[in-house]
Amino acid sequence: MIELKDVSYVRLGTQDLDQAEAFATRALGLQVGDRGKNATHLRSDERAHTLCYYQGNPQEQVVAFEVDKSPSLDAAAATLEALGHHVHVGTPAECDERKVRAFIGFKDPSGNGIELVVGPARSGKRYFASRDAGIRGFSHVGLYSTDPMRDEKFWTEVCNARVSDRIGDVALMRINAIHHTIALAPAAGPGIHHVNHQVQSNDDVLRSFYHLSDQGVPILFGPGRHPTSGARFLYFRGHDGMVFEYSVGVDEIEDEESHRPRQFNYEPSSVCMWGARSVMVKSQ
Ligand SMILES: [Fe+2]
Structure with missing residues (x-):
């Protein structure tokens, strides 16, 4: 069983980083964490980033979930591969781009890009919104x-x-x-x-x-x-x-034990x- 702890970030490819940043800051209300030549990391809370726009194809959309330690990641990779999912193990450079200690990438059964991450970075700085969206x-x-x-x-x-x-x-x-x-x-x-x-x-x-x-x-x-x-x-x-x-x-x-899904x-x-x-x- 792959134990997901929390949703971590979304990565979105875009052909226009400047417009993406303008929307994210002026309309949505996120804070620029850092801005590179090919990517902009945006903050919404205490984490170093929760949304990344990068130079790429807008059809490339990835959601990341946090698992709690590296052995969990190895076990998750083995589970996914046994089920026939191709698993990509993040390189050190790819981990740096994502501000995580380690990650694996795969596609869910519908073909959605999913990453499982360990150690997503927190920021010591308070999230300070570029507009007051609350x-x-x-x-x-x-x-x-x-x-x-x-x-x-x-x-x-x-x-x-x-x-x-x-x-x-x-x-x-x-x-x-x-x-x-x-x-x-x-x-x-x-x-x-x-x-x-x-x-x-x-x-x-x-x-x-x-x-x-x-x-x-x-x-x-x-x-x-x-x-x-x-x-x-x-x-x-x-x-x-x-x-x-x-x-x-x-x-x-x-009450986790007694909750029954409503239809x-x-x-x-x-x-x-x-x-x-x-x-x-x-x-x-
Ligand atoms: Fe919703």
Whole structure:
């Protein structure tokens, strides 16, 4: 069993690093951790980075999860290879780029780029936002899935994810007490469905709704409230079409042993209890 501890970072290829940084700092509200010739690392919390834009193909999208020690990484690599996944062991230079002690890379059953990392760097410096979006940190991802039932089995049987709730066949899965860290979204191909940052308050969600609207950022869904996690949310389209979400008030699963996933129908009221309608479509 591969024990995932937390989501660590997202890496996104882009043809325009300057525009990517402008979006991340002026609209999204992240802080530049460091800026190199070929990559910009952005911060959202106490970590050295949680989002990296690098010079490359925007179709290259990777999500990293932290495991707690190097033997876990070796065991994870053996488990994945036994299941037929090609595993790449990060070189020292690649580890430096990711600000981790060690990592392995592989594709999940849908073809999503996944990295498992040990020792993601913290920063001694306080996260200081480039705009006051109220961000408290990078929190979860939505992953496109070509077969949500198959991918649920991968994340829950090969890895330690647990299903918190389902909407139709689509699982919202946790790897710690937070209601979900991985959400699956049905699609014809792989990719990141959305990148979530938690914000401090409901006011931050609504403030950003007006701020982003004024900036001409396309609002895709919300303000609204998920009946599953209880979170108040706002989804919007960012650089290269990537969807970002702010949310606040996500439930925690307090009793791990007794929690039973709730089943919601695949219908609009299952994703917003206030009546917001999503206009999210896959942009790639
Ligand atoms: Fe989300």
